[in-house]
Amino acid sequence: MEIPRFFLTIEESGLSIWVRNNPFWAIISIHAIGMAAMVGASLIIALRLVGVAPDLPIAPLQRLYRFIWFGFWVQVVTGILLLIGYPTKSLTNWDFYLKLVLIAFGMVVMQMIRKRVFSDPALSEADMMTKGRTLAVWSMVLWFAVVTSARILAYTYTHITYPG
Amino acid sequence: MNLAHLHLLLNHWPIIGTFIGLALLLVAVFAHSNDIKHVGFGVFAFLALGSIPVYLSGNAAAEATRDMGFSANLVDTHEGAALLALLFIELTGLVALVELFRFTRHGDPPVRKGLSKGMSAVLALAICTAILMAVAGTTGGDIRHPEINAEGETSPAIATIGAGFVLSTRYFVIEYSRWIWPMIEDFHFIGLILIMATVGLLNIRVLGFLKKLPVRPLHRLLPLGLAGLAINVVTGMLFFIGMPGFYVFNWIFQAKIVAILFAAGNLILFHCTGIFRKWDKVGPGEEAPLYAKVVAASSLALWLSIIVLGRYIPFGE
Numbered sequence A: 001m002e003i004p005r006f007f008l009t010i011e012e013s014g015l016s017i018w019v020r021n022n023p024f025w026a027i028i029s030i031h032a033i034g035m036a037a038m039v040g041a042s043l044i045i046a047l048r049l050v051g052v053a054p055d056l057p058i059a060p061l062q063r064l065y066r067f068i069w070f071g072f073w074v075q076v077v078t079g080i081l082l083l084i085g086y087p088t089k090s091l092t093n094w095d096f097y098l099k100l101v102l103i104a105f106g107m108v109v110m111q112m113i114r115k116r117v118f119s120d121p122a123l124s125e126a127d128m129m130t131k132g133r134t135l136a137v138w139s140m141v142l143w144f145a146v147v148t149s150a151r152i153l154a155y156t157y158t159h160i161t162y163p164g
Numbered sequence B: 001m002n003l004a005h006l007h008l009l010l011n012h013w014p015i016i017g018t019f020i021g022l023a024l025l026l027v028a029v030f031a032h033s034n035d036i037k038h039v040g041f042g043v044f045a046f047l048a049l050g051s052i053p054v055y056l057s058g059n060a061a062a063e064a065t066r067d068m069g070f071s072a073n074l075v076d077t078h079e080g081a082a083l084l085a086l087l088f089i090e091l092t093g094l095v096a097l098v099e100l101f102r103f104t105r106h107g108d109p110p111v112r113k114g115l116s117k118g119m120s121a122v123l124a125l126a127i128c129t130a131i132l133m134a135v136a137g138t139t140g141g142d143i144r145h146p147e148i149n150a151e152g153e154t155s156p157a158i159a160t161i162g163a164g165f166v167l168s169t170r171y172f173v174i175e176y177s178r179w180i181w182p183m184i185e186d187f188h189f190i191g192l193i194l195i196m197a198t199v200g201l202l203n204i205r206v207l208g209f210l211k212k213l214p215v216r217p218l219h220r221l222l223p224l225g226l227a228g229l230a231i232n233v234v235t236g237m238l239f240f241i242g243m244p245g246f247y248v249f250n251w252i253f254q255a256k257i258v259a260i261l262f263a264a265g266n267l268i269l270f271h272c273t274g275i276f277r278k279w280d281k282v283g284p285g286e287e288a289p290l291y292a293k294v295v296a297a298s299s300l301a302l303w304l305s306i307i308v309l310g311r312y313i314p315f316g317e
Helices: A005-011 A014-020 A023-049 A059-085 A087-091 A094-118 A125-151 B003-010 B013-031 B034-064 B072-106 B117-144 B157-176 B180-206 B215-220 B222-242 B251-271 B274-281 B290-316
Strands: none
Touching (some): A005 A014, A023 A094, A023 B290, A059 A087, A125 B180, B013 B034, B013 B072, B034 B072, B034 B222, B072 B117, B072 B157, B072 B274, B157 B180, B157 B222, B180 B222, B215 B222, B215 B274, B222 B251, B251 B274, B251 B290
16 A cells, blocks of 8 residues: 655654654653553552452542543643654554554543443442443553553554655 | 772672571561561662662673673673572562561551561571572672682582573563563553552642542552562563663663662652551541652652653663
8 A cells, every 4th residue: 555645744844853853752751651640540440440449439539530631631742743753653553543442442431430430429439339340440451452552563663754 | 980880889788688687587586576577678678679780780890891801601600690689689578568568557466476477488588588699699709709719619500590591581582572572561561550550649649639538548559559660670670681781881771770769769668668657647638747748749750750761761872
C-alpha cells in the first residue's frame, strides 16, 4: 500500500522538526507521567472494587476520576505532538491503531464503572463492589494491554520517517 | 576520582553491613527485643538499596582495569560472586522490609518463645548473604592482591557458578529472543505504575489533596508499591546486566540511580517504619503535620524525576 504523501508534508513542517529535536525527550517524559496518572488512578479504583484494601472508603475514590481525565488529556496533547513528530512511524504500524482502540475501551470501562458504582449515593459498599467487580477486572486487563501495546510500538514499526 | 574509585569506596559496606545486620538479629533473638529486631530489619532494607550502586560501579572498575594486565578470569569470577551476593541481599532486604512494614501496620506481636516465620526467613537469607558477600569480597581482593592467594589456589566454585549466571542472564536478555527486552521494559512500566499509584497517591493525600480519604487505608496499599519497586529493581538490573556498557558511564543513568537511592530511602525510612504511625491517624478531612508534608513532597518530586531521568537515558549516551 502506498504511504500517503501528507505524512511527508507533516514531517517537513516546522512543528514536526521541532518535536524530533530535543523536545522529544521532554514530551515522552510527560507522556510517561500522564500514563502513571491515568492508569495508576484507574488501578486504585479497580483494586478497591475487587476487594483490595477493604477499609478504604469507596465513594471518595470518585475524586480519582480527575486524575484519570487529567492524565488522559495530557496523553492526548503529548500523543498528538509525538504523532506530528513521527506520523509515518505511527500511522503505518498496526500496533498504533490497536493501542488507540484499547485506550478507548479502557476509558469506556472506567466511565461504565463511574456510572454503575459512583452515580448512586444510596448504594452500600457491598453493592458497589458487586456492581463493579467484573468491570474492574476488565479495566485492569485493558490497561495492561494498553501499556504493552504502547511499549511494543518501538519494536513493530517499519519506517521511522517517510521512506525515500 | 572516577567510578572505579567509587567502587572501592562503597564495596566494603555491604559486606560489613551484612555481618552487623546479622549480629543485630541474633542479639534481638536472644534478648527478645523488638526494637533491635526493627533496627536489624532496617539495616538489611538499606543494605539491599545501597548494594545496587556497588554492583553497578563494579562494571566501571572492570573497565578501568581492563588494560592493566589483571586476569580477566578473576574479574569475571568476582562479578559472578557479586551478582549472587546482590541477589541474596535484595531478597533479604525485601523480606526484612515487608516484616518491618507489618510491624508498622499492626504493631509489635507479643514476645514469645521461638522464631517467627518472618524472622526465620530473614535470618536464613542473611546467613546465605553473609557467605556470598565473603566470597564476593575475597574474589574481589584476589584481583589486585595476588599475595593473598596460595600457590595453585583456584576460585571458589560458587563464584564460578555466579560467573556462568551473569553470562546466561546476559544471553537471555539480549540474544534469546528479540521480544525479551520489550517484555522486560513492559514490566518496568507496570512497576512504575504500581509505585506511582500507591506511593504517589499516599503522598498526594498527605500533601492535602483528596482530603476525604483517610490516610491509614492508603498506607495499607504500600505493599503493592514495594512489589512495584521489587519488579523494577529486578527488571532494571536485567537491563544493566544485558548492556552494562550502555549504562555505566551514562550520567543520566547515574543521576537516576542517585534519585532512586533517595526516593527508596525515603520510602523505607518514613513510610515503612514506626515514623509513619503518627501520620496514619490523619482521618478524612484532616491535615497531615508539616513534617509529613515535606516528606511526601520530596518523595513525589523524587519519583517523578526518576520517571523523567529514565526516559532521558538514551539522550545521555
